[in-house]
Amino acid sequence: NAGVTQTPKFRVLKTGQSMTLLCAQDMNHEYMYWYRQDPGMGLRLIHYSVGEGTTAKGEVPDGYNVSRLKKQNFLLGLESAAPSQTSVYFCASSYDDTEAFFGQGTRLTVV
């Protein structure tokens, strides 16, 4: 049982480049989330989804877009990467809006 799988695990982007982070869960969870983790800032919610075809903004959504075309997948896109988006990104999923299960993270560096 893989749980929550994120790809890639590491990525270096140049300022202005675009990329998509992939998240897949095999627990049939309705809720999926994207967080970013910065030193001393804890985990901050970027976007989330409460079901297939739905998305909503979290605490820090600017500069990111998401899509939930399939229940098991939640994609996070950066259209034009900026150095301020250097961070560790975590995807998570949950049955309801409480106990979230996390992936192993994607470490993104924007130079």
Added chain:
Amino acid sequence: GQQLNQSPQSMFIQEGEDVSMNCTSSSIFNTWLWYKQDPGEGPVLLIALYKAGELTSNGRLTAQFGITRKDSFLNISASIPSDVGIYFCAGCNNAGNMLTFGGGTRLMVKP
């Protein structure tokens, strides 16, 4: 938005000592969760609390849901080196807002 204040930010203790950390909020939560994050990994759920006043244990870990619903505590007894990591509290008010995370407590254990 909702904020969780987690303290202490870091702790450096001797193996065998007990540890206590807490989270406080200006808002009421209906659910409190405690996670542990090992270096290079995603957070893993340790304990979930759903009722004010609830006291729940998981091995050497004990967590309590404060009676005011605005705070929660995590205690670790007889610490061991593998307890090293970052501990996060998270709260949810089940009113359409997703989990809010505290800033984390970094625990270091000296053998």
